[in-house]
Amino acid sequence: MSIQIWKQQNTSTDTDMDIFRKNLRMHRLRNLCIGIGVLTAAVLCILGLQIALQHRTYEGYEVVRSFDRVDTMTTQYTEFLNYVLKYSKDGISCVDTNNKLVWSETYNMQNPMVDVCQGSVALADENGTQAMIFDESGLQSTLTTRLPIRQVVVSAQGVLAALLEDGDVMRLYLYNKSGEELVDSKFELQDVGYPLKMSISADATKLAVTLLQVQGGVVNTCLAFYNFDSVGENYEDHLVSSAVISREVMPCVQYLDETHCFAVGSSQLLIYEGMQIPEPVATIPMEREIRSVFYSRDRIGLVVEGKELAHALQVYDTDGKLVFETEFDLDYRTLKFSGENILIYNEFSCMMLSSRGKVFFETDFEESISNLYTMSGKSYYIVMHASRTDQIHLR
Secondary structure, X not given: OOOOOOOOOOHHHHHHHHHHHHHHHHHHHHHHHHHHHHHHHHHHHHHHHHHHHHOOOOOOEEEEEEEEOOOOOOOEEEEEOOEEEEEOOOEEXXXXXXXXXXXXXXXXXXXXXXXXXXXXXXXXXXXXXEEEEEEOOEEEEEEEOOOOXXXXXXXXXXXXXXXXXXXXEEEEEEEOOOOXXXXXXXXXXXXXXXXXXEEEOOOOOEEEEEEEEEEOOEEEEEEEEEEOOOHHHHOHHHEEEEEEEOOOOOOEEEEOOOOEEEEEOOOXXXXXXXXXXXXXXXXXXXXXXXXXXXXXXXXXXXEEEOOOOOEEEEEEOOOOOEEEEEEEOOOOOEEEEEOOEEEEEOOOEEEEEOOOOOEEEEEEOOOOEEEEEEEEOOOEEEEEXXXXXXXXXXX
16 A cells, blocks of 8 residues: 655745745836936936037136246247147247146257147258257257258157258158158159148158149149058059149148048148048038138138138038038137137137037137137136236136
């Protein structure tokens, strides 16, 4: 005879476990919803704050600090990283936003000209034979040429390209940061034309040159691209690409970074891109007269004749897309990208625009200004007057 034992299931315990699991799921779901809600609210607050800051306008300013100017009236200025470069016939100095000297160097040049690319600076005596290379720490090398210097440009690594005049030939030399010669090339003026402007890429592997040509009484521009990397060794004179723009003078060509380059003529904007051989990206015809050209690392700014007001400001990206267009009446002397802003000013008046073209500040200074720079964000600036330098805070 077999005996079977039946174990009675505890239905009450199973029911309690089901209720516990259900409540646990609900608790987790509720916490997840609360977390998502808090995160969403935080993101919306940040976006709202950013939008508010982007559209914020300022009515006035206060002078935070002032420094007496000890340089001469002929001193010129340019932005360099977070510093200001001051240069004249006698020397160059680099100062920070508190007017504290970072480095300085003396020389004797009749017509000093400066080119800046990220953390490198090239200085040369136009029509002279002396050139210098600097970085954030100061002087890196000094070089002397045997021919007059017409133009100099510098790459981010400190490679200097110098265009020298030798009778009917223009010679191009490339020097490294230590002043050692890297490349020696030449332009036969009767064959290729007269160089108007050149620009070197940030990585120093490519060079763009606009050359003025006159054939049969017709003025043309040749836009030539040179490659000094391994790719260029397969081409004669490292010339990897060229194009003739008929009946057009193009006095401006500029590399924005390692790959993007643009050229501007009297009636069009040309944009190129390429790691080795630049290819055309966009051709933008201009129906109105181009009055000014300026640029940053990823933007190209043009001032053309306005339709309703005196001037129209157009800003394009590196794909040739129009970012914005706005019109203004200010009779400007200087127009430039500075930090994330666009500064437009003359001797007494200024306008400040955001990267989206929103005017957030306008004022007239009581004293004449020679230069204006963004110090921090949208509210701190450096204003250079004839006898002093002010740090101002917009409010």
